[in-house]
Amino acid sequence: MFLSMFGAVESGIIYAIMALGVYLTFRILDFPDLTVDGSFVTGAAVAAISIIHGVPPIVASLLALVAGFLAGCITGLLHTKGKVNPLLSGILMMTALYSINLRILDKPTVSFFNETTFFKQVQSVWEKTGIDSLMNGLLSSVGLTQVPKTWAIIGVMLMITLIVKLLTDFFLKTEVGLALRATGDNKKMIRSFSANTDSLIILGVGLSNALVAFAGGLIAQHGGFADVGMGIGMIIIGLASVIIGEAIFGTKTIARATLAVIGGAIIYRMVVTLALRVDFLETGDMKLITAVLVIASLVLPNMLKSRKEKKRRSEKRLQIELRRKKEGVTDA
């Protein structure tokens, strides 16, 4: 049980980078971008093939990021210069990327278990720090018999995701970032303040897909393979993370919202892991579970809010009635 949860958190933190990308388009730009399903695989494919050809893993991961950025820019171009509807430009790009990804990989699945990946490199450095034995010692002292093999991935990913989050927070507060946010908020207004909304949309969708592809490259290195179908349903996982996170942690400031998205990505993984342990649910039910999760986090907060509001009103009415009774005033 502990181990499967540990694994859920571990991959949740990597997927959180993808979710941050989805947050950029879906929330900041108000651009429902479906390129994600394709660009995630593009990232995985570019990282896998680069590593197999002897490119250092860190460089391979950055190449994945650049590939995603380019894919996103094309979606942005389709929408702004080609005047194609946002959903349709995403779908078109996603479809085109499927073939491109297959070209990059050359076959549906490429595995590279034996190659040196970013995580293997990190692990070899990590082992020397002695954190593993310390953490596992702590765990066994509280009575856990099964301890994780390594804390390296969770540790280093926590750091990388946090850096990505802080960079995103910073960017969204810069002059360019403010203009980008205003583009998603009120295009007419930001144009009257001399911002080129077309280039901002292209930049925003590009950055979003850069993060998605970066996450794809890391997931491929984590699992040791890249598969042309590994991106199917990725956008809905991203949306689930954003929506669940926002429902639980709130969105008062940008820093809070990006933290919420990371939290949402981890919680999503944990819930799915838990759900799959229920006897009658199978792996194939995962998409259904995701859909139900998203629906719940969209509908429940609204229901709770309206119930709270009703309660507040009935209490107010009760108070007034009591006061009237005390003063001896009757409606009659």
Next chain:
Amino acid sequence: MLKLQHLSVTFNENTPNEKKALKDINLSLKKGDFVTIIGSNGAGKSTLMNMVSGSLFPDVGDVFINGKQVVHLPEYKRARMIGRVFQDPMAGTAPTMTIEENLAIALSRCKKRRLTFGVTKKRRELFKAYLSKLNIGLENRLMTKVGFLSGGERQALSLLMATFTEPDILLLDEHTAALDPSRAELITQLTKELIETYELTTLMVTHNMQQAIDLGNRLIMMDKGEIILDISGEEKSKLTIEDLLAEFKRLRIEEFESDRALLV
């Protein structure tokens, strides 16, 4: 400062809906001119404003700002020289962003946006000073999201955002029309003060004739895509609503008469 030459535009040309929105408009504003524009719906007032701002392009004609030909420049490029307030109080600000973030966006209107913090401590002090001049308490609510402000407050903020960077041209498109009388009065007062402070060259469209008479140093009446009346200086200061209505009738009935003469 602003010069429009032979501006003409026709919408839906060669269809039953064809509309000559502007017919050979010539207009020249000196620096510091404050021109009010009146006219019935469809007279071409908004089209004229959109020609200046660049959200619409003319079929023929030229637009010069500060001696520079801008007729080919897209809206976002011209916006460096133009401040604008819209009729809809929701249109001029970004609702999910805070007051200070909105002001920061307005501050970077005339320069290239960079990767440095939009809101800094120094800028916050500057914003506070500007906001306190509005006298509606916004200086204590810098971190409030603009979506929480009332229509009047949002319009006051829009007005400040459009003016405090001292644009070459200020465009006001019926910017008090959506407010209640007392708010409209406040915004009108602010408009006057801000334009005087920064000596802005202004074009203001309004449906309120009294406002058109009270404000500015020049008044233009438009009808069917043409400027039919242009009054300035002393003549304008003596103007009354009755005069305007009488003048409108005289000008248009004359035409009506001549049309009828043609029919007969």
